[in-house]
Amino acid sequence: MIICGIDEAGRGPIIGPMVIAGVSFKKEVLKDLITLGVRDSKTLSPNKREELFSKIKTLSEAYYIIKISSSEIDNAIFSGLKLTKLEAKYIAEIIKKIYAEIYYVDSPLNNPNAFLKILNNLINSKINIVCEIKADEKYVQVSAASILAKVERDNEIKKLYKKYGYFGSGYPSDERTINFLKDLLSKGNIPEEVRKSWKTYKKLIATYRNQTLK
Incomplete structure (x- = not known):
């Protein structure tokens, strides 16, 4: 079998x-x-x-x-x-x-x-x-x-x-991953490998936009 x-x-x-x-x-x-x-x-x-x-x-x-x-x-x-x-x-x-x-x-x-x-x-x-x-x-x-x-x-x-440097596990629960994403947002350069449909990403975007409006 x-x-x-x-x-x-x-x-x-x-x-x-x-x-x-x-x-x-x-x-x-x-x-x-x-x-x-x-x-x-x-x-x-x-x-x-x-x-x-x-x-x-x-x-x-x-x-x-x-x-x-x-x-x-x-x-x-x-x-x-x-x-x-x-x-x-x-x-x-x-x-x-x-x-x-x-x-x-x-x-x-x-x-x-x-x-x-x-x-x-x-x-x-x-x-x-x-x-x-x-x-x-x-x-x-x-x-x-x-x-x-x-x-x-x-x-x-x-x-x-090798392409972006170390960013942790890639999971939303990983602080290193979140800090990496925050850094990318500050530079205005989000690569295609980031899942933009994830709630975590949407929250980060909303937080970043609120901060830039202050």
Whole structure:
């Protein structure tokens, strides 16, 4: 049996892409992933993720990685498309690209059945999909996908560090990221890698405009 796991990295940050990865394995290989120490990418060090990245690819039957730029996310949200549906669109693309007899998807919604319904409407065929909250903690194949997605996003962020300097994690909760954005606003130069549809960005813009009017 061929089993596929699908997960994302970078859904919440205000800077950088969201990356979605799908990876398939023969069922008997899953125990090898566990032996290697494959688990939810958030629980692993960057070095361990890097180490597992190539091993996961080697053990896989197939993998497919999609990078969704900040600009595409902004364009979708400003046009009225929810991030959840944009994510579902690309997960459906991965399902169509990678053959498997069953797909395990980490649900971005607290109601996984609602997300599964969105996926089924996009795929328009009878496919066996298991969609659960925190699937990356429950199923090693989804953990493997989370590692592929996280390493790819980290690599993209490293490129941005070279371009703009260090700005922290890119998450709204990171003070270094917020200070970086404030500095950009003061210079009037906001790069395309910043998600301008995020509430955090809108608040920063409003605060900056109020200060300049005083």
